[in-house]
Amino acid sequence: MTRQMTGAKMVVQALKDQGVDTVFGYPGGAVLPIYDEVFQQNDIRHILVRHEQGAVHAAEGYARSTGKVGVALVTSGPGATNAVTGLTDALMDSIPILVISGQVPTFLIGSDAFQEADTVGITRPCTKHNWLVKDTAQLSQTIHQAFHVASAGRPGPVLIDIPKDVQFATATYMPPQSIKIGHYNPQVKGDLAAIAELAEAIEEAECPILYTGGGVINSGPGASQLLRELVEATGIPITSTLMGLGAYPASGKHWLGMLGMHGLYEANMAMHDCDLMIAVGARFDDRITGRIDAFSPNSKKAHIDIDPSSINKVIRTDIPIIGDVGHVLEDLLKVWKSRGRKTNKEALSKWRAKIDHWRTVDCLKFDQGKTIIKPQYALQRLEALTKDRDRYICTEVGQHQMWAAQFLRFEGPNRWMTSGGLGTMGYGFPASIGVQMAHPDALVINVAGEASWLMNMQELGTAMQFRLPVKQFILNNERLGMVRQWQELLHGERYSQSWSEALPDFVKLAEAFGAKGITCSDPADLDDAIMEMLDHDGPVIFDCLVEKHENCFPMIPSGAPHNKMLLGEASTKGAIETSGAVLV
Amino acid sequence: MAALHIKKGSTKHSAYNLRPTFSDVQETHTLAVLVENEPGVLARVIGLFSGRGYNIESLTVAEVDHQGHLSRITIVTTGTPQVIEQIKAQLGRIVSVHDVHDLTVEGRSVERELGLFKVSGTGDKRIEALRLAEIFRANVVDSTLESFIFEITGAPEKIDAFADLMRPLGLFEVARTGVAALSRGAE
Numbered sequence: 001m002t003r004q005m006t007g008a009k010m011v012v013q014a015l016k017d018q019g020v021d022t023v024f025g026y027p028g029g030a031v032l033p034i035y036d037e038v039f040q041q042n043d044i045r046h047i048l049v050r051h052e053q054g055a056v057h058a059a060e061g062y063a064r065s066t067g068k069v070g071v072a073l074v075t076s077g078p079g080a081t082n083a084v085t086g087l088t089d090a091l092m093d094s095i096p097i098l099v100i101s102g103q104v105p106t107f108l109i110g111s112d113a114f115q116e117a118d119t120v121g122i123t124r125p126c127t128k129h130n131w132l133v134k135d136t137a138q139l140s141q142t143i144h145q146a147f148h149v150a151s152a153g154r155p156g157p158v159l160i161d162i163p164k165d166v167q168f169a170t171a172t173y174m175p176p177q178s179i180k181i182g183h184y185n186p187q188v189k190g191d192l193a194a195i196a197e198l199a200e201a202i203e204e205a206e207c208p209i210l211y212t213g214g215g216v217i218n219s220g221p222g223a224s225q226l227l228r229e230l231v232e233a234t235g236i237p238i239t240s241t242l243m244g245l246g247a248y249p250a251s252g253k254h255w256l257g258m259l260g261m262h263g264l265y266e267a268n269m270a271m272h273d274c275d276l277m278i279a280v281g282a283r284f285d286d287r288i289t290g291r292i293d294a295f296s297p298n299s300k301k302a303h304i305d306i307d308p309s310s311i312n313k314v315i316r317t318d319i320p321i322i323g324d325v326g327h328v329l330e331d332l333l334k335v336w337k338s339r340g341r342k343t344n345k346e347a348l349s350k351w352r353a354k355i356d357h358w359r360t361v362d363c364l365k366f367d368q369g370k371t372i373i374k375p376q377y378a379l380q381r382l383e384a385l386t387k388d389r390d391r392y393i394c395t396e397v398g399q400h401q402m403w404a405a406q407f408l409r410f411e412g413p414n415r416w417m418t419s420g421g422l423g424t425m426g427y428g429f430p431a432s433i434g435v436q437m438a439h440p441d442a443l444v445i446n447v448a449g450e451a452s453w454l455m456n457m458q459e460l461g462t463a464m465q466f467r468l469p470v471k472q473f474i475l476n477n478e479r480l481g482m483v484r485q486w487q488e489l490l491h492g493e494r495y496s497q498s499w500s501e502a503l504p505d506f507v508k509l510a511e512a513f514g515a516k517g518i519t520c521s522d523p524a525d526l527d528d529a530i531m532e533m534l535d536h537d538g539p540v541i542f543d544c545l546v547e548k549h550e551n552c553f554p555m556i557p558s559g560a561p562h563n564k565m566l567l568g569e570a571s572t573k574g575a576i577e578t579s580g581a582v583l584v
Numbered sequence: 585m586a587a588l589h590i591k592k593g594s595t596k597h598s599a600y601n602l603r604p605t606f607s608d609v610q611e612t613h614t615l616a617v618l619v620e621n622e623p624g625v626l627a628r629v630i631g632l633f634s635g636r637g638y639n640i641e642s643l644t645v646a647e648v649d650h651q652g653h654l655s656r657i658t659i660v661t662t663g664t665p666q667v668i669e670q671i672k673a674q675l676g677r678i679v680s681v682h683d684v685h686d687l688t689v690e691g692r693s694v695e696r697e698l699g700l701f702k703v704s705g706t707g708d709k710r711i712e713a714l715r716l717a718e719i720f721r722a723n724v725v726d727s728t729l730e731s732f733i734f735e736i737t738g739a740p741e742k743i744d745a746f747a748d749l750m751r752p753l754g755l756f757e758v759a760r761t762g763v764a765a766l767s768r769g770a771e
């Protein structure tokens with residue numbers, strides 16, 4: 001069925017036809033016709049944010065927690081430039097979102113018109129793809145294509161820039177079924193010969209490990225299911241990156257915890273000593289590899305990834321398999337089973353015993369004294385008091401983020417929203433709004449540092465307006481903690497600008513918006529305070545005053561490979577050479 | 585880096601050194617990239633090279649299929665084998681890119697470039713320029729009493745050689761198209 005309609009109406013119609021129920025946005029001159037259409041319908045809820053960066057992060061939170069494409073709507077010029085951080089964040093973390101921006105009318109483009117910016121030019125390097133639509137007749141097709149591009153292959157952000165005259169003009173609307181998607185169709189099935197080679201390697205391996213990442217989450221819940229089946233059937237120990245937490249349950253008996261710079265001792269030691277590494281939807285980020293020439297020196301490496309550019313980018317792979325995690329794992333299980341379900345059982349049990357020995361190091365241990373709350377303790381209690389709930393966790397960026405990854409335990413995919421690749425302070429609060437919109441009845445908590453949280457605190461208005469009971473769990477150390485930690489370890493304890501001065505009274509701040517504020521500084525009061533937060537039906541700012549100088553361990557120091565981690569304060573003295581400071 | 589005495593390829597001083605331990609040999613490759621001819625597509629390709637720090641030695645582009653709106657971009661680039669692989673993979677993931685061919689590894693290919701050379705001079709130099717042009721099969725496409733414009737096509741090395749010879753003979757302006765290339769044979 002095709003119909004004549006204005007470009008503005010097409011936008012709303014196309015979003016509906018793509019199954020969109022929520023749009024995060026902020027109006028302005030160049031998108032007024034679209035806002036007029038938003039006004040005249042009830043199928044799509046529009047969430048008015050307080051800053052366009054918030055709209056994009058909210059769309060990311062929505063997308064990561066549902067697997068659907070998140071949508072944001074912004075005006076031209078400053079609206080579009082405010083969206084750039086969120087777009088870059090989504091590109092780095094492979095999050096499928098669509099940003100629709102208004103643009104000055106086509107006949108004014110290039111004239112430095114009011115609120116004109118070269119939006120497609122600015123966002124070209126921070127989107128997977130973008131379009132400037134100059135003809136209304138192309139608009140509906142472009143929107144449908146945008147959904148396809150955002151979600152197909154390695155997901156990512158896309159942007160459509162729509163000049164105002166294109167929104168006013170009329171043309172024929174093309175529904176999704178009627179359009180050609182074009183040539184973009186990444187391969188999802190893996191090469192069977194390579195899969196068989198991997199099956200054989202699994203049969204022979206003495207010390208295998210699965211190193212899984214965000215690609216498992218991207219591939220969908222089916223992929224997590226298959227991963228679990230593979231682990232249970234083969235008994236291969238499994239670790240994950242920050243981005244892949246939840247794909248395999250933390251309660252699973254083969255779980256090693258997160259790996260990498262602030263990953264667990266047992267996970268990093270196992271990565272270093274393994275003889276077969278199976279990377280699944282993970283991209284050998286520098287937080288993972290540490291010193292490249294000492295990275296897992298004696299292992300054969302298999303790499304399953306849908307993006308050929310991820311393979312051999314950093315670490316040379318012996319068995320590359322290009323394809324979607326779900327499809328490849330399905331074939332791998334089939335092939336491995338048909339070959340007789342073999343593993344090297346004797347060697348595997350020795351390997352597991354070795355790992356169990358590493359576990360006894362208890363690398364996350366900390367001292368909770370009687371007077372000051374340790375951030376680790378706060379998260380331990382948060383975990384204990386919320387683990388049985390229908391729970392989603394977002395974070396900001398810094399030490400609290402790493403402690404959250406270490407101390408909170410994820411049993412399923414899509415329950416953990418964090419900014420990994422870009423490390424965007426200010427991500428967590430708006431993301432939690434997006435998650436809560438998608439899951440109105442769930443418990444949504446943003447684990448924050450006070451400095452990060454202030455970066456997008458204006459979104460408290462949004463949470464209040466839309467009655468989103470998001471819990472802001474702020475581990476307040478009155479420091480830019482992660483920066484302070486690096487200054488302590490790398491810059492001779494010269495704490496340049498890493499204080500949070502002139503902090504607001506968070507309880508009063510909450511109250512000023514009509515939200516609830518709770519403050520807690522005594523370990524003895526913590527449980528009650530957390531329960532009070534959980535029992536409140538509305539947004540809460542929880543100001544948890546914690547130890548100011550706690551460092552986040554384990555940490556792989558500069559100049560050391562995986563098996564030389566710092567485990568606590570005592571081991572840090574002189575551990576990092578000054579020249580390591582050139583790298584971030 | 586040098587100031588901190590970090591040897592190239594060494595990762596001794598940092599856990600976060602990204603320099604991989606792949607081959608260091610620099611290779612020159614000619615890539616043919618078939619792209620959708622849409623606004624901004626060239627910016628996407630060039631932006632990829634500048635954003636990721638790859639070299640472009642030569643780049644040519646023109647629409648080659650008017651009906652299918654396909655353009656062919658020929659890029660000559662230099663890098664280690666691993667960088668060349670990355671460049672191809674990165675080009676391949678640009679949504680408007682249909683196909684990437686590495687003409688340097690996919691069998692033998694023909695590479696041609698066109699150059700225009702303005703040479704001015706009188707007397708012996710002028711005669712010598714004309715004589716050399718004949719040897720190189722360059723055509724005169726414009727002439728005045730004090731100058732010629734020569735047109736020459738050939739592999740880039742031939743054009744370089746011609747330029748070297750013309751320089752002492754009064755060469756003062758050069759325009760080159762960059763390389764266009766096709767693989768040899770029936771395919």
Ligand SMILES: Cc1cc2nc3c(=O)[nH]c(=O)nc-3n(C[C@H](O)[C@H](O)[C@H](O)COP(=O)(O)OP(=O)(O)OC[C@H]3O[C@@H](n4cnc5c(N)ncnc54)[C@H](O)[C@@H]3O)c2cc1C
Pocket residue numbers: 092093094153154155212213214215216218219240241242243244258259260261262263280281282283284285287288304305306307310323324325326397398401402419420421422423424482
């Ligand atoms: C302060 C800070 C500290 C950090 N410390 C750590 C740390 O200690 N440990 C850690 O792990 N991370 C850490 N990170 C995060 C780190 O920077 C990276 O973001 C993260 O390690 C990347 O995760 P990933 O490899 O799973 O890749 P992602 O960024 O999630 O990429 C996914 C990969 O999977 C592929 N893929 C996508 N979809 C599919 C599909 N359907 N099928 C197959 N493949 C697919 C993609 O092509 C890509 O290669 C830290 C971040 C910050 C901000």
Ligand SMILES: Cc1ncc(C[n+]2csc(CCOP(=O)(O)OP(=O)(O)O)c2C)c(N)n1
Pocket residue numbers: 396397398399400401422423424425426448449450451452453475477479480481482483
């Ligand atoms: C937008 C942005 N600016 C700067 C940084 C660099 N940075 C990383 S962590 C950090 C400190 C974060 O402090 P806080 O939010 O209080 O968390 P903490 O580390 O104390 O837990 C900074 C400044 C960043 N990641 N993002």
